[in-house]
Amino acid sequence: MANTSADDRVVLVTGVSRDLGRRFARRLAASPGVARVIGVDVTPPRGDVGDVSFVRADIRNPVIAKVIAKEDVDTVVHMSVISTPGSAGGRGTMKELNVIGTMQLLAACQKAPGVRRLVVKSSTTVYGASNRDPAMFTEDMEPRRAPRSGYAKDVAEIESYVRGFARRRPDVRVTTLRCANVIGPHVVSPMTSYFRLPVLPTVLGYDARLQFLHEEDLMAVLGHTVAHERPGTFNVAGDDVLMLSQAIRRLQRPSVPMPGFMVGNVGQALRRARLAEFSPEQIGFLTYGRGVDTTRMRRDLGFEPRFTTAEAFADFGAGLMPTGGRVERVLAGVADHLPPAEPVEPAEPAGSVGSPRRPQPLEVPRG
């Protein structure tokens, strides 16, 4: 259905004032098969939007319906789910933007007969993070503890509204992408600002499993979903997991382990200093971590991320100055004085220790 009209697709992208949304809209406008891209946001984008026609509209009021009707939009990409209240003003505004904005957008879509496809960028935050979590969440699993506040609750509510919309408009193909924490040199998010701290507070005695999605892969998966008709809910994340301690070591940044309640206090201080955003759910994430199963992303969505979690993190970390790593440098100096074993040494861990017996633990064929 959509492939027949592939040449004159009109795509509406929300949330283009922020960097990722703007870049995605721009890239989409340049891609073949898309006639027009309309970017919508409350504030104008800061950078160059290319061929995207920007419409300054608040998705919280019914103006958006007029835009959709007038421009004859057939695909809506909803990207304006914000994770931090920082830019929006406060938690109240953030919730309003996220939840009421989505409701208005969906209401407008429901009224527009031309809309054929809806792509929602959601987040793996909906799964929460607790000690009762399974190692890998599949799309069918519910969070063990329903999120009570903040971004996670917003995302959960948005997803439920999207499900309701999908029931009421069965002719619209709805794709929900639950993306892992997006990371990359240009991303500004609670996660990246945490890792940009010169000294990282961690929760004493816990080591979270982390998964990341590179910003390029986020663009790619959104573009892929717009280009191909794949309804459903999909986890999107880079392969493998990194432990938080491992990630910090790779950044060569010192960390300060402290009891959980103190991390909250430090987080508040950091928030006041506008250094980093520490919401309760982020502390939960840094305590217990989260892993999502991406089998369905490969099998049904047909998307293959270019960056693994480790590669995405390395790309992010490449632009950061190491603030620690003194011990490593000393050891490297000592190692330079022991030349004979160097050729022996990489062969030994690679064979026996470094790589587990199952080198690709994520690709467990299922079904």
Added chain:
Amino acid sequence: MGDAEIIPIGTRGRPGRGQGGAKPSSASRSLASGSRKPPASRRTPAGAGAEPDQGLPTDAEVVALGVESEQPAEPAAPTETSAAQPPAPRPPVRTDEPVPHGGVPVADLLSAFQLAARELFGDQWEPQLARLLAFVRRRITGDYVVDEYGFDQEVTERFFLAALRPIAQKWFRVEVRGADNIPAAGGALVVSNHSGTIPVDGLMTMVTVHDHTGRHLRPLGADLVFKMPVVSSLARKGGTTLACNEDAERMLRGGELVGVWPEGFKGIGKPYAERYKLQRFGRGGFVSAALRTQVPIVPLSVVGAEEIYPLIANLPSLARLLGLPYVPVTPLFPWLGPLGLVPLPSKWLMEFGEPIRTDEFEAGAADDPMLVFNVTDQVRETIQSTLYSLLMQRESVFR
């Protein structure tokens, strides 16, 4: 020619400033400040005293004739100049350079280090040390791989298992039977009885299984394990994951050897009087996981773990306060404080039973509760009867 000139150089052990006089010359007294006098007067004779014995008169004269301008730091020079022209500007007496790295025997230390390295790592100490260093650097820079459950194979093999092995072999003297019942490859579910107040039996089973088969036993732990700080991160690194159907099935599908203790806290926290009486085997979730993934169930009976911390009482109110399932009171704990945490050295027997196949049941077997209960009972009966026979074979608790 120079018989008179050589005399001023040294004082032959007498105090003085090279004049042979009993007292320092006025020139040297004016040079040396009052506080510095004693060291100055002590040092110069010692430094110059060696000179006349080996130094030929000609040498001394050459020095005196005017090489001093080129080599002012030479030890002999100050005395010479003071003798020849007392008020002339010259470097202060105390400038003689100390030995480079004075007091730090670098060469000695280096050779001692090499000796120690050779002692530690043998003749091939350089590559050995380089390998150790590479390992440490890999850890420090985070350049290692964990699987999706957070299992860190390197650190498990090098530290956890290495630390637990002597406990298993020397302290508990674990005796293993039927280790060949563990499949060498592919998914399998090891089901064991649980006892001992602290899940030491799980750790010992991990070591034993690894030592006998080379496979890593991946334990399923209660959610409390992942709630406790330190324990949580160690458990994940050691390969544990949460005891839930999703994780169990995922691991078994991935071909892992999974260990489960279905009695849970009921088994581990039962009083000593009820030792070796199996508790209820959970809700049979482990059986349905095995049925769904069609992996064999290997029953494991562990004798000896019951006696390591004989639980004689429980402090339920304190346990509620701490959010723990129980707070144990054993003959040694908490009376002896941390010393009470040393387990009693009981003799352990582990018997791996005949694997119970689950691939012969039809597809929907896991959804048939009666069948699941039957298989659960079968596993439980097998372990219970093996426990009794092992107890009969054991000479005593500690032997």
